[in-house]
Amino acid sequence: MNKKVLTITEQLALPILEKEGLELVEIEFKKEGSNWFLRLFIDKEGGVDIDDCGRVSEQLSKRLDEVNPIPQAYFLEVSSPGAERPLRKPKDFERAIDHYVHISLYEPISGAKEWEGYLRKYEDDSITVEVEQEMLTFPMTKVAKARLAILF
Template structure:
């Protein structure tokens, strides 16, 4: 269903950017018997429910006007904030997350683990430097970007 994501991203980006918001992510997923088209939007200081409703209304109108329908099956449209544990997908997300607490899941183990939480201290096109607490010791791990399955902001308790 990547085609749906591509189509919706192309339609949603001008709407979202027209309101000076950021389009964080678009996903089209099946959960049980239902399909969900989810857009995550944000802006400095956070996004409001009214702003989510505004984008939802404008995108819904745009999708309804297209013939043939780019999404033939029934689905639920959800527009929301990415939340406090916002995913890191784009380069600008990683740059904004520098010196913040993050969670990183890996494809292959590093130091015997496939997931880490710590402070993102450096990032470039090839690797991340993550300051973590390993068994009571603070260490800086260098993680190849190609080994990062998912990364997101995290809340430190």
């Protein structure tokens, strides 16, 4: 059910986002407490503002009402992915080169499953992260999650 909702929502959202000059970062459909939430995270060069989110929300809400792919009541939220945006697509990784990132692995490498450092290189099959002046290369098949991180 959730996968179907995500697929249909993406199909409905992409033409709207393209028209608005925006990019889809992620879609979530999940239950929190007794409420369901359909969340779209969008972005563009220079970041999105509340007007961007409002326009997308209004247009997508109308399309979702027409198609009606979700039987239960839910809340639609459209927002920015934030400062710690996830890295999923090749272009996400390419844009993140020389940025500080957080990497979670499926299994430990060199004794750790989580690493933070500067993304120095991205290839389809691996990423190279500079951690405390040491270059570490992780196969993409071992990367569970990756996101931008804030360095304190």
